[in-house]
Amino acid sequence: MQAKIENAPIVGEGSFYRRALYTFSGAHFLNDLVTTGMVPALVVMYKDAFNLNYTQSTLIVLISYLTSSITQPIFGVLTDRKPRVWFFAVGLFLSISGLALTAIAPNLIWLLIFVAISGFGSGVFHPEASRGTHFASGTKKGLAQAIFQVGGNGGQAFGPLMIPLFLVHTGIDGLIWLLPLALLSLVLTVPLLNWLNGKVKDFQFKKKELPGENHLPGTILLVTVILLRSWCQVGVVIFLPFYLSNLTLEQSELLNFIFVGAGALGTFIGGLLSDRIGMKRLMVGSMFLATPFALLFPHTSGFLSVIVLLLFGFTVLSSFSISVVYMQLLLPKNIALASGLSIGFGVGAGGIGSVFLGSISDLLGVSTVFTILSLLPLIGAVLAALLPNENKLFAK
Incomplete structure (x- = not known):
């Protein structure tokens, strides 16, 4: 899911860059597929595999959401002050590989650590992905944001389907096959970093504050x-x-x-x-x-x-x-x-x-x-x- 919506216009609008925009949307799909999509759906399998009670089971979701969603405003502030374009690629890699490593977790503690790594990656990923969407949007801000959100929503919706289509046949051990997907995510995201870094240097953001007082x-x-x-x-x-x-x-x-x-x-x-x-x-x-x-x-x-x-x-x-x-x-x-x-x-x-x-x-x-x-x-x-x-x- 998206961490922060950039409301500041870019000085000097660029063109509508479809390749970059669909890359951001595809990366958003993969990220939300494994975090907000698969983690809640996996709770029932983790419960059986680790012999957990309901409180321990939902603790998995708590850790995932704390590290992914709650931290997003923090990373948003950090990247506002100093953009870190590599967050885009590294964040997605961590979100996928972290969940993959839960396949080899020996106990609940390690399971929570790997889930936290996945969530942390998601929190790192979103601010730069959101910023990049603005760079690629040109003057079509609404359309670009819709495409980006469809990627995340699609991943969240398809996440639970990974259980009946794949993991019900392999068990928790099958999650380790997400590691090749994590590597492939680098192939998707890394080529875009030079373009994104160039945009960061060429354009300045200026915050746009709406009139009125805080309510x-x-x-x-x-x-x-x-x-x-x-x-x-x-x-x-x-x-x-x-x-x-x-x-x-x-x-x-x-x-x-x-x-x-x-x-x-x-x-x-x-x-x-x-x-x-x-x-x-x-x-x-x-x-x-x-x-x-x-x-x-x-x-x-x-x-x-x-x-x-x-x-x-x-x-x-x-x-x-x-x-x-x-x-x-x-x-x-x-x-x-x-x-x-x-x-x-x-x-x-x-x-x-x-x-x-x-x-x-x-x-x-x-x-x-x-x-x-x-x-x-x-x-x-x-x-x-x-x-x-x-x-x-x-x-x-």
């Missing part, structure tokens, strides 16, 4: 809504295989793909709709519409459960893309902080919440967790209704 109460509310949405999303991905214990691992991970894939589509459609109906209305409406599907899902089966899960994923994540813009309106004096809170911190907190849900699972059972997950969108909708109207923020 602290609104910021706290929006962060809370993002946290609730993230806890719901990550919770469903992690606990769905445990909840649907009557299904095979392949079937449950296919349902995860449907949920996350529908969310990726919802992210794109939600961004388009927000221009017509407004960001606040879209955020409140999407969270509210997700509630009945969340409540209904535990009581459905067969094909109907697939449809409900698809609609659940589509609605609950359709506000993802507008959260960043909304946060920037609330924090016009701190654009970088706004991006870090809404993307890096907001998504990473989903991993933190999953640990608490894991403890609840150990005490009260997985069904109780799904009851909690079904209420999170409703609480988020109520809080989102209290957000300041974006038209008033624009007027400042």
